[in-house]
Amino acid sequence: LLGAVSAAALMISAQAAQAQCDDGETVIKFSHVVAGSGHPKGDAATMLADRVNEEMNGKACMEVFPNSTLFDDDKALEALLIGDLQLAAPSLSKFEAYTLKYRLFDLPFLFSSLQSVDTFTASEQGKGLLTVMEDVGYTGLGYWLSGLKQFSANKPLMVPSDADGLKFRVQTSDVAVAMIEAMGASAQKLAFKEVYGALQTGVVDGQENTWSNIYTQKFFEVQDGITETNHQVLAYLLVTSTEWLNGLDDDVREQFLTLVEEVTAEANGNVAAKEAENRENILKAGGEIRELSPEQRQEWVSTMKPVWEQFEGDIGKDLIDAAASSNG
Numbered sequence: 633l634l635g636a637v638s639a640a641a642l643m644i645s646a647q648a649a650q651a652q653c654d655d656g657e658t659v660i661k662f663s664h665v666v667a668g669s670g671h672p673k674g675d676a677a678t679m680l681a682d683r684v685n686e687e688m689n690g691k692a693c694m695e696v697f698p699n700s701t702l703f704d705d706d707k708a709l710e711a712l713l714i715g716d717l718q719l720a721a722p723s724l725s726k727f728e729a730y731t732l733k734y735r736l737f738d739l740p741f742l743f744s745s746l747q748s749v750d751t752f753t754a755s756e757q758g759k760g761l762l763t764v765m766e767d768v769g770y771t772g773l774g775y776w777l778s779g780l781k782q783f784s785a786n787k788p789l790m791v792p793s794d795a796d797g798l799k800f801r802v803q804t805s806d807v808a809v810a811m812i813e814a815m816g817a818s819a820q821k822l823a824f825k826e827v828y829g830a831l832q833t834g835v836v837d838g839q840e841n842t843w844s845n846i847y848t849q850k851f852f853e854v855q856d857g858i859t860e861t862n863h864q865v866l867a868y869l870l871v872t873s874t875e876w877l878n879g880l881d882d883d884v885r886e887q888f889l890t891l892v893e894e895v896t897a898e899a900n901g902n903v904a905a906k907e908a909e910n911r912e913n914i915l916k917a918g919g920e921i922r923e924l925s926p927e928q929r930q931e932w933v934s935t936m937k938p939v940w941e942q943f944e945g946d947i948g949k950d951l952i953d954a955a956a957s958s959n960g
C-alpha cells in the first residue's frame with residue numbers, strides 16, 4: 633500500500649513539475665529533504681526557483697520538491713546521473729560513495745563558526761573541491777551553508793560520557809560514526825526522513841543536527857533536550873550532473889550559473905540569522921536548550937578531536953591545515 637501511495641504522490645508531484653514548464657524550456661527539477669520554508673536550504677531553493685522562473689522564462693523552468701517528497705539524498709544522487717533530476721543539495725556528509733575528500737567537513741570542531749566555513753569555501757582549496765567528483769559525473773555549483781550542529785538525546789547530555797551506551801542517528805558518514813563511538817555511544821546511519829520516527833519509537837536515543845532541522849522537523853518534541861555543542865558544521869553541496877550542465881546551450885548555462893552564484897551569496901548571508909531564529913523558536917515552543925561551561929565544552933573537544941587522525945589519509949593534511957587556518 634505504501635508503495636502505491638508514494639507512487640501516486642510521485643505522479644502528482646511530477647505533474648506539478650511539468651505544469652509550469654512551457655514547450656522548449658529546459659526543465660530543472662530540484663529535490664531536497666528539508667522543510668520548504670523557514671530553513672536555510674528550503675528558502676535558498678525557493679529563491680533560486682523564483683529567479684530562474686522569472687528571469688529565464690521561455691528558456692528554463694525550475695520546480696522544487698522539498699521534504700523528501702521526490703527522493704531521499706541517496707536516491708537524488710542516483711537520479712542526477714540518469715537524468716531524472718537536475719539539481720540537489722545533499723549535505724557534504726552524504727558523498728562518501730563518490731569522494732572521501734569531503735570527510736574534511738565532518739571533522740568535529742574543525743570550523744569554529746559559519747564565517748570560517750565561508751572563508752574556507754571561498755578559498756582556492758575550497759573552490760577546488762567543487763570539481764573532485766567530475767570523474768563520476770557530478771559538478772558542484774556552490775556550497776550552501778546551514779549551521780553548526782547540536783546534540784540532542786532522551787536524557788541530559790552535559791559531557792560526552794553522559795552519552796555512554798546510547799544510540800545516535802547519524803548521516804551516511806563514517807566520520808560521524810567514529811565521533812559517536814569516541815563518546816562511548818553507538819551510531820546508526822538513517823535517512824533524514826526516518827529520524828523523527830526513530831527518535832519517537834526509541835530505535836535511536838539521540839541525534840545531532842542544526843537548530844533549523846531540530847526545529848522544523850520537531851525533533852525537540854521527542855527528545856529530553858538539546859545541548860549546545862556547536863561540534864560540527866552542516867553544509868550542502870549544490871550539485872548537478874556534469875553531463876547535463878555541459879549539454880546546456882551556452883547562453884542558458886551562463887545565465888543559470890550567474891543566478892546560482894548570486895542566490896548562493898544571498899542565501900548564505902541569511903543563514904546565521906535563520907539559525908538564531910530557529911533556536912529561539914525551539915525555546916518558544918517549550919524545548920529545553922542546555923549551554924556548556926568552558927570546562928564541559930573542553931571535554932567534548934578532547935573526546936572528539938582525536939578522530940581527525942583516523943581520516944587524515946583520506947583527506948590530506950594540507951587540506952585540513954587550510955581549513956583549520958580559516959578560523960583566523
Ligand code: LMR
Binds near residue numbers: 666722723803824841
Ligand atoms: C541530515 O540528514 O541530517 C541532513 O543532511 C538533512 C539536511 O539536508 O539538512
